[in-house]
Amino acid sequence: MSQTHDISQTGSWMRDLSGETRWLSINTATTREQWTLAQAIDGIARAGIPGIAPWRDQLEAMGVRQAAQAIRANGLTVTGLCRGGMFTSFDRGGLAQALDDNRRAVDEAAAISAQCLVLVVGGLAPGSRDIAAARAIVRDAIAALLPHARAAGMPLAIEPLHPMYAADRACINTLAQANDLCDALGPGVGVAVDVYHVWWDPGLEREIARAGAAGRILAYHLCDWLVPTRDLLLDRGMMGDGVIDLPRIRGWVEAAGYAGFCEVEIFSKDTWWRRPGDEVLATCIERYRRVC
Amino acid sequence: MSQTHDISQTGSWMRDLSGETRWLSINTATTREQWTLAQAIDGIARAGIPGIAPWRDQLEAMGVRQAAQAIRANGLTVTGLCRGGMFTSFDRGGLAQALDDNRRAVDEAAAISAQCLVLVVGGLAPGSRDIAAARAIVRDAIAALLPHARAAGMPLAIEPLHPMYAADRACINTLAQANDLCDALGPGVGVAVDVYHVWWDPGLEREIARAGAAGRILAYHLCDWLVPTRDLLLDRGMMGDGVIDLPRIRGWVEAAGYAGFCEVEIFSKDTWWRRPGDEVLATCIERYRRVC
Numbered sequence: 271m272s273q274t275h276d277i278s279q280t281g282s283w284m285r286d287l288s289g290e291t292r293w294l295s296i297n298t299a300t301t302r303e304q305w306t307l308a309q310a311i312d313g314i315a316r317a318g319i320p321g322i323a324p325w326r327d328q329l330e331a332m333g334v335r336q337a338a339q340a341i342r343a344n345g346l347t348v349t350g351l352c353r354g355g356m357f358t359s360f361d362r363g364g365l366a367q368a369l370d371d372n373r374r375a376v377d378e379a380a381a382i383s384a385q386c387l388v389l390v391v392g393g394l395a396p397g398s399r400d401i402a403a404a405r406a407i408v409r410d411a412i413a414a415l416l417p418h419a420r421a422a423g424m425p426l427a428i429e430p431l432h433p434m435y436a437a438d439r440a441c442i443n444t445l446a447q448a449n450d451l452c453d454a455l456g457p458g459v460g461v462a463v464d465v466y467h468v469w470w471d472p473g474l475e476r477e478i479a480r481a482g483a484a485g486r487i488l489a490y491h492l493c494d495w496l497v498p499t500r501d502l503l504l505d506r507g508m509m510g511d512g513v514i515d516l517p518r519i520r521g522w523v524e525a526a527g528y529a530g531f532c533e534v535e536i537f538s539k540d541t542w543w544r545r546p547g548d549e550v551l552a553t554c555i556e557r558y559r560r561v562c
Numbered sequence: 563m564s565q566t567h568d569i570s571q572t573g574s575w576m577r578d579l580s581g582e583t584r585w586l587s588i589n590t591a592t593t594r595e596q597w598t599l600a601q602a603i604d605g606i607a608r609a610g611i612p613g614i615a616p617w618r619d620q621l622e623a624m625g626v627r628q629a630a631q632a633i634r635a636n637g638l639t640v641t642g643l644c645r646g647g648m649f650t651s652f653d654r655g656g657l658a659q660a661l662d663d664n665r666r667a668v669d670e671a672a673a674i675s676a677q678c679l680v681l682v683v684g685g686l687a688p689g690s691r692d693i694a695a696a697r698a699i700v701r702d703a704i705a706a707l708l709p710h711a712r713a714a715g716m717p718l719a720i721e722p723l724h725p726m727y728a729a730d731r732a733c734i735n736t737l738a739q740a741n742d743l744c745d746a747l748g749p750g751v752g753v754a755v756d757v758y759h760v761w762w763d764p765g766l767e768r769e770i771a772r773a774g775a776a777g778r779i780l781a782y783h784l785c786d787w788l789v790p791t792r793d794l795l796l797d798r799g800m801m802g803d804g805v806i807d808l809p810r811i812r813g814w815v816e817a818a819g820y821a822g823f824c825e826v827e828i829f830s831k832d833t834w835w836r837r838p839g840d841e842v843l844a845t846c847i848e849r850y851r852r853v854c
Binding site: 394436495497513514515 | 697
């Protein structure tokens with residue numbers, strides 16, 4: 271039963287999450303230190319959560335076919351596969367090898383019927399200080415990947431990452447950049463909006479509306495920004511424990527036409543990775559219903 | 563003897579720093595664990611560096627009058643006083659007390675003949691998740707501070723801080739935001755461009771040109787972004803040790819008309835704060851001449 275209620279900050283009508291879990295998805299990074307993918311599939315299904323987003327290393331460890339079967343058997347929706355990309359910061363083999371690997375990622379995403387392949391595009395090229403050049407490489411690489419993705423029917427979701435990852439993970443750092451890239455690349459590519467990466471952006475409301483108008487919001491990721499944040503990578507917070515105005519951003523996303531899953535993705539070495547997986551998921555459900 | 567040479571990346575003519583230190587300034591945060599302000603004044607003068615930018619806590623510890631006298635006696639130019647601001651994230655006493663404190667900061671900056679008072683504007687208000695509200699408070703607070711600053715002849719330099727500080731230090735996170743704020747506030751306010759905070763911004767060249775066209779680049783701060791960065795606050799790099807394309811950004815700043823000091827400001831608890839102050843300054847000089 272879908273309901274909406276008025277969120278006074280935005281004045282727009284939003285889905286009411288308080289009584290259900292129907293749009294909740296768990297990115298398996300959230301329990302990656304506790305659970306294998308097989309355990310995560312079981313645990314997520316056991317918790318009554320309908321969505322999952324696995325990572326490729328876990329998928330390969332389990333076997334793509336076995337994972338696809340277990341996901342299907344449990345009736346889970348795959349809200350995304352993490353991750354393709356890393357077009358610039360590959361270790362060796364150059365761009366051609368990165369593209370080969372990304373084509374395999376597209377195939378794996380298709381094999382598990384993922385709604386999109388999430389792209390973390392890569393930072394500066396090794397030894398380079400030229401971020402404009404990195405951005406050009408990324409544009410050209412996604413263009414080169416697109417024919418394969420289109421043929422596979424697999425949407426590519428460019429995920430702008432927080433500017434603190436510009437050097438080593440992703441040189442696409444704002445939703446405006448991701449939107450510009452989508453405009454340039456044409457059909458088959460969209461964006462993943464992760465509140466952790468974009469919450470600070472003064473242009474966020476405008477760029478969410480722009481992405482929504484183009485029908486390109488492919489995924490919506492949740493966690494929270496802790497104060498203080500003790501680690502650049504592995505100190506994300508559970509929703510409600512930080513300072514991100516989650517209802518406001520979801521209001522913008524839904525006002526822009528997004529009606530898909532809310533995918534929880536928390537890297538938390540000192541807190542959530544140390545607790546039992548079932549407890550983590552129970553907390554995700556409680557917070558999803560109450561503060562998101 | 564001022565010289566210029568062509569920087570191929572930008573095609574514009576830049577000052578040649580290789581043979582001198584005439585535009586070098588040291589922000590005393592760079593040696594704050596080794597030296598008191600009195601020691602820093604001596605050390606900077608001893609190294610033949612013409613500029614200094616002190617912090618208020620050090621200034622108050624030394625005594626404003628004594629510091630002003632020592633700075634003058636050593637012929638140093640004060641490229642900025644750090645810092646005013648913190649309009650939203652005050653501990654107690656509210657905005658009125660924050661404004662009183664900022665007026666004192668203006669007076670202290672005037673007492674040491676600083677070229678500007680640097681504003682780190684503050685993050686979210688205590689208990690708040692509303693960054694738009696924080697930004698509105700900041701705008702109104704600077705407007706309220708401006709009459710006193712104008713009367714004192716003290717330019718206010720809004721320093722956009724990296725988005726990773728949006729929650730707890732500054733909700734002005736891009737040069738575009740700072741430029742917009744300056745447009746709204748009128749004369750007496752400008753910007754401090756610190757490469758650490760803005761290097762990742764895809765709009766940087768445009769916004770530097772915009773700031774320069776308005777004659778509002780009041781300070782230019784240098785350090786470097788390390789990969790990996792191990793601490794959000796205290797792991798800045800010495801110029802040349804990280805990934806920022808320093809000559810390119812300086813080329814943009816100088817093409818925009820800036821002809822002032824290059825102020826080195828490095829918070830580095832594990833590296834530069836552990837070395838003798840004289841060695842740190844010698845390294846600053848060498849890097850300023852070779853990689854900035």
